[in-house]
Amino acid sequence: MKIKSAEFIISNSDVGKCPTQSLPEYAFIGRSNVGKSSLINMLTSRKSLAKTSGRPGKTQLINHFLINKNWFLVDLPGYGYARVSKSSKKKFQKFITNYFEQRKQLVSAFVLIDIRHKPQPVDLEFMQYLGEKEIPFSIIFTKADKLKPKAIEKHVEDYCNNLLQYWEELPLHFITSSSKTIGKDEVLEFISDTNDE
Ligand code: GTP
Ligand code: MG
Secondary structure, eight states: OOOOOOEEEEEOOGGSSSSSSSSOOOEEEEESSSHHHHHHHHTTTTTSSSOOOOOSSOOOOOEEEEEETTEEEOOOBBBBOSSOOOHHHHTHHHHHHHHHOOOOTEEEEEEEETTSSSSOOOHHHHHHHHTTTTOOEEEEEEEEEGSSSSHHHHHHHHHHHHHHHTTOOOOOOEEEEEETTHHHHHHHHHHHHHOOO
């Protein structure tokens, strides 16, 4: 799929104020600093459509980007930010769960995982939550440029084997690097295949 246009539409913390059109949308979620905003820039070939930072906690709101005038990419704040207190971590920004539970237009979520990391409770819990709510999701491994090809294979295999303890069936997964533009076509093809517009 070719991305001809990508425009920022609105940021907010209230799912009720998200765009009202019933266009299909895809949302990026994962730990702070995993590379959600960078991935949106990679997919759209725009350097700074979504704001990125080396410091975790950059994205604070629900951000809608209109693509080719007929579907949305949605950038979300990260979870599992170490400096957030345990109680607020538990509550996990209510507006994000509201987003996932109320946004009918959501076709699929992407759960981003740093390819160097072993399965972390916070990610497993979030995938569990999506499963319970019957929200379709795939996994996107990020920062593949940080590992050699053999290590990528091993890390992904280990991660998937670990998930099989919790899931009978594995979600689809993608291997990406925003800094080296890896995995762009695969993710866009998935979006194009699942997008009826
Ligand atoms: P929050 O908005 O804070 O939740 O973070 P985020 O998940 O949106 O991460 P962001 O895209 O802002 O990237 C965080 C840091 O990781 C930045 O310093 C990026 O340059 C870096 N980064 C993102 N993707 C990649 C990648 O594919 N490879 C490498 N090496 N660095 C990356
Ligand atoms: Mg961000």
